[in-house]
Amino acid sequence: MSMMPPGAGGGRGGGRPPAFRDESELRSQNSEAPEVENLWRKIGALFTPYRGELLLSLVLVLVTAALGVLPALLTQQAFDRGLFPVGGGGPNLVALWWVLAAMVAVLILNSGLSIWQSWLTALIGNSVTADLRIRLFDKLQQMELAFFARTKTGEIQSRLQNDVGGVATTLQNTFTSVIGNVVATIASIAAMFVLNWQLAILSLIIMPPLVAMQRRVGQRRARVATKTQQSLADMTAMTQESLSVSGILLTKTLGREESSLDQYRVANREQVRLQRQLAMMGQWFFGFMRVVMGLVPVVIYLVAGFLIAGGTGLTAGTIVAFTSVNSQMTRPLTGLMRTGLEIQTSKALFARIFEYLGLKPAIEDSEEPKAPNPDRAxxxxxxxxxxxxxxxxxxxxxxxxxxxxxxxxxxxxxxxxxxxxxxxxxxxxxxxxxxxxxxxxxxxxxxxxxxxxxxxxxxxxxxxxxxxxxxxxxxxxxxxxxxxxxxxxxxxxxxxxxxxxxxxxxxxxxxxxxxxxxxxxxxxxxxxxxxxxxxxxxxxxxxxxxxxxxxxxxxxxxxxxxxxxxxxxxxxxxxxxxxxxxxxxxxxxxxxxxxxxxxxxxxxxxxxxxxxxxxxxxxxxxxxxxxx
The missing domain is CATH 3.40.50.300 (P-loop containing nucleotide triphosphate hydrolases)
Known part of the structure; x- marks a missing residue:
């Protein structure tokens, strides 16, 4: 069936649908725009069809995270039982061989489980992303003609492609990344307390200030992300309007190529500025975090010296194992901080997506539809x-x-x-x-x-x-x-x-x-x-x-x-x-x-x-x- 595009024909009285109205008006009309407190529930519901795969992935995350701390504890055993036995004497090669064999086995097992878990994560994340894109496309097809008459095509395309693409990484990696990093961090902290509680407390003092700083950076990053996506939507709309057959014909016949290029150049410059701001926002925080985490071993060695001098019986193996666990904790802790920033950034994109998913078509089928009267067909x-x-x-x-x-x-x-x-x-x-x-x-x-x-x-x-x-x-x-x-x-x-x-x-x-x-x-x-x-x-x-x-x-x-x-x-x-x-x-x-x-x-x-x-x-x- 050939349909008349919105806007074709005469003036509004002659049947022309209303002109485009900006996105702020669309938001004001949408009574179901997602509230912040409901956003996480809606995101979580996206994973419901993949509960089995998610549960298996969670088990693998827990196992690999727990196995991750074993090499550090085995390192302590290699020092204190194999290389430098606590009771004195020469190296115990039999004990050393067993410890080293255990380290190799853990490494191979952990690597295999990580590959399996990565495959499951990719499967779940890509499936959820695909489902979200299909739901959004289906919702848009249900919308009445007036919606498309008042909304730029480029804006719609941006929601369907740019916004969904923007949250794809979050959907693919966030859940397992958060769980894995949380478990790895907890396991590392537990291992540090097992090794030496005084050094463990010293290592954890820096965490609360870092978490507070991360939250503030995340809030600022989310605001910039919203502006970045809207700027990208404007550029998509400009591209769609200017480079369609009708648009390029209008540009050429009016001699507007240079003017059109200037408009695109201004929009592109703004997009580059926002992307650069988004990319750099938080880099100073992670740079500061790397410096602080790098200084922790220095403090540990200094305090360990005082503890040994005080006759606490702290061994070299314990110190090596402790610094190894502490260094190992840096990776999941940094990962949690980065994931936190990504979640806060993606929250703005999810809000834009769920805003469209929450739209109510003005024209819907009756709950109890009737059939046409065949006598009056x-x-x-x-x-x-x-x-x-x-x-x-x-x-x-x-x-x-x-x-x-x-x-x-x-x-x-x-x-x-x-x-x-x-x-x-x-x-x-x-x-x-x-x-x-x-x-x-x-x-x-x-x-x-x-x-x-x-x-x-x-x-x-x-x-x-x-x-x-x-x-x-x-x-x-x-x-x-x-x-x-x-x-x-x-x-x-x-x-x-x-x-x-x-x-x-x-x-x-x-x-x-x-x-x-x-x-x-x-x-x-x-x-x-x-x-x-x-x-x-x-x-x-x-x-x-x-x-x-x-x-x-x-x-x-x-x-x-x-x-x-x-x-x-x-x-x-x-x-x-x-x-x-x-x-x-x-x-x-x-x-x-x-x-x-x-x-x-x-x-x-x-x-x-x-x-x-x-x-x-x-x-x-x-x-x-x-x-x-």
């Missing part, structure tokens, strides 16, 4: 419908006011009027891209709010003045309407749309790449492919939203022939600018300022001498070519 009814776009104030006139009509199955109903009269809005409401503010829209005799959206869209085909084609082959674009369609079905639909011969004249035929938004094709070719796509879908209701208004006279004639073929046996709602295309309609509704002011056949309305007659005189067939 193809019927569309507006019952005293009024409508305002979400950004319209109460002081502004409604886009539609008290509009009522019924299009019976197989009929063609046309809607005409000046720009801004509300014509395109009727097509949006009929397809339930928006919900009526007042009144009821019925499809097949049932309120559209009681039908599944998928059921409505299955029965409706829409062709707008700007048909959207994806950057793929012609065949792939056609199969968007019917993925299982055979080649003969594609060709039959294209013959009916008067485009088959043109496609076959291309070197690659149906395998021709159409380019972004179909830019390699003419407007008439794109429209006829869009019509062929609708014919392939074969819906009972066809909505034509000014499908020929942007075409030249020759292309319009070809497209109109295709439309006439597509309209046979279907209910047709035609939003028309050129009155020559709807003279044969069963009924023509004339809109002005959101109200139906006239209705009847072409001849009846000309006889009234009212709004329709005035519009027709403006588009007299004799002056049509001049009007073009």
């Amino acid at each position: 193809g019927e569309v009814e507006f019952d005293h419908v009024s409508f305002r776009y979400p950004d319209q104030s109460k002081d502004e006139p409604a886009t539609l006011s008290d509009v009522s009509f019924t299009v019976h199955a197989g009929e063609m109903a046309a809607f005409v009027g000046p720009s801004g009269a509300g014509k395109s809005t009727i097509s949006y409401l009929a397809a339930r891209l928006y919900d009526a503010t007042e009144g009821t829209v019925r499809f097949a005799g049932v309120d559209v709010r009681d039908l599944r959206r998928s059921e409505i869209m299955r029965h409706i085909g829409l062709v707008s003045q700007e048909s959207y084609l994806v950057h793929a082959t012609i065949a792939e674009n056609l199969r968007l309407a019917k993925p299982e369609a055979s080649m003969s079905e594609l060709e039959e639909a294209c013959r009916k749309a008067s485009i088959h011969e043109q496609i076959m004249s291309f070197p690659n035929g149906y395998e021709t790449i159409v380019g972004e938004r179909g830019y390699r094709l003419s407007g008439g070719e794109k429209q006829r492919i869009a019509i062929a796509r609708v014919l392939l879908k074969d819906p009972p209701v066809l909505i034509l939203d000014e499908a020929t208004s942007a075409l030249d006279t020759v292309s319009e004639r070809h497209v109109q022939e295709a439309i006439d073929e597509a309209s046979r046996g279907r209910t047709v709602i035609s939003i028309a600018h050129r009155l020559s295309t709807i003279r044969h309609a069963d009924v023509i509704h004339v809109l002005d300022r959101g109200r139906i002011v006239e209705r009847g056949t072409h001849e009846e309305l000309l006889g009234l001498g009212g709004h329709y007659a005035d519009l027709y005189r403006e588009q007299d067939p004799l002056t049509d070519s001049a009007h073009e």
Whole structure:
């Protein structure tokens, strides 16, 4: 189905969705933006489907962390029992061999378990990241048309790619890293107390100040991370708008290349500044931490000298083992500090992601959906419908006011009027891209709010003045309407749309790449492919939203022939600018300022001498070519 992109068409009164509003307004509208206290619960819930793998990974982390302190304790045994036995005498080579064998076994075992644990961590982290990306994409697809009309595409892409990518490392490594480093730190502290409690207390005095400093650095880093991601989102939006086919054409035709480059250069400079600030923030802290931790052995040796001199019986093996454990504790302790900073930084990104996941679509399926009435299939009814776009104030006139009509199955109903009269809005409401503010829209005799959206869209085909084609082959674009369609079905639909011969004249035929938004094709070719796509879908209701208004006279004639073929046996709602295309309609509704002011056949309305007659005189067939 060819859908009209948000923002195409006339002014807002004519059905144009509201303009983009910035992210701060989006946040203010989102009542479910995650609170800080709920954030960790939501993050934890991401791991729920992988409880088994997580539990196994946790066991491996605990085992490897515990094994990590054994080499230091075995070092003490190597000194005090093997090399320099406490009781005196020469080295005990038998004891030394056993201790060394144990050290090698622990090393091999720990290495193997670490590899297994790393594989599990990568599996869990990548799976959770993939799930998060799918959930976010699914949520965005559920959002109503108004959301995309007010939100930059680049901003949406940034949430889906940059923000999720930004938390990927946290999801992959944080949990096991925290657990592993905590266990390793605790095991190291326990080992130090076992070796010598006085030296252990001395080593731990520095920890509280370091933790306090880390928290302050993390808070500042989180604020910079938020600014960095928003700056990246702005750059993504700028890239998407400037380097699309339409954007680059506008830039070149207006000679704005240098200006566009200057804007991008300014944004890029700000991004570099923020990235540099983010990268360096905390480096001074870790530099200070490395100096402090490096000085600890110096203090230990000094205090150990006093203890030995005091006759405490402190052995060389104990001192070597203690300094080894203390040095070993530096790694998990530093890892915890770094992980703490990463968590505080990622918290801002998680908040942005969960903000989107918490959005509530304005249009949702009923909890108890009904089925269309088969006896009234193809019927569309507006019952005293009024409508305002979400950004319209109460002081502004409604886009539609008290509009009522019924299009019976197989009929063609046309809607005409000046720009801004509300014509395109009727097509949006009929397809339930928006919900009526007042009144009821019925499809097949049932309120559209009681039908599944998928059921409505299955029965409706829409062709707008700007048909959207994806950057793929012609065949792939056609199969968007019917993925299982055979080649003969594609060709039959294209013959009916008067485009088959043109496609076959291309070197690659149906395998021709159409380019972004179909830019390699003419407007008439794109429209006829869009019509062929609708014919392939074969819906009972066809909505034509000014499908020929942007075409030249020759292309319009070809497209109109295709439309006439597509309209046979279907209910047709035609939003028309050129009155020559709807003279044969069963009924023509004339809109002005959101109200139906006239209705009847072409001849009846000309006889009234009212709004329709005035519009027709403006588009007299004799002056049509001049009007073009």
